[in-house]
Amino acid sequence: MYRNRNDVFTMKSKDIAIVGILLAIGAILRYFLAMLHTPLTPNMIIAFYCLAIILIRPKVFEAAGIGLVAGILSMLISGSIFPPANLISEPVGALVCFGIYAVIKNKSTFAPVVTTFLATLASGFTFAALALIAVAPQILAKYATIQGFIIIFVPIVVITAVFNAIIVQILYIPSNRVLSRGEE
Secondary structure (H helix, E strand, O other): OOOOOOOOOOOOHHHHHHHHHHHHHHHHHHHHHHHOOOOOOOOHHHHHHHHHHHHHOOOHHHHHHHHHHHHHHHHHHOOOOOHHHHHHHHHHHHHHHHHHHHHHOOOOOOHHHHHHHHHHHHHHHHHHHHHHHHHHHHHHHHHOOHHHHHHHHHHHHHHHHHHHHHHHHHHHHHHHHHHHHHHO
């Protein structure tokens, strides 16, 4: 990436386009999946911002920015109990994705799976904690106890993490090949 020494936030136009396209795909998929009114609506935005971070390998502030944009998108199309929590949970997930991938990218061919799984867990559990703090009375009205909420919410986060990890691993190989061709 071309960077000015004093400019920490400069991404190439190609990288910005990749992030934008992937976030848009994730948002569209999440929106359509939410319209199905299933008990479990996977957060495809997390999968696609993880894929973007893994593919373009941004700087830490850029990864946080990607997470913030993902949080805004998630908040706008969320049917959850406390949508503003996405403004914190998605940047947390993006930073976890950034950090874990930086550590394990050269150690395993399954780095995208592990990274996305852990980033989804971080985002999901951050969201749950924020929701518990912000809207505990609403949660108690719906689930009777905090433990009831946790018993329902933990499997949803774990299943979403597995789903996101599989999606990213499947998409990583062809996406990485396409991007590698463009750099040759």
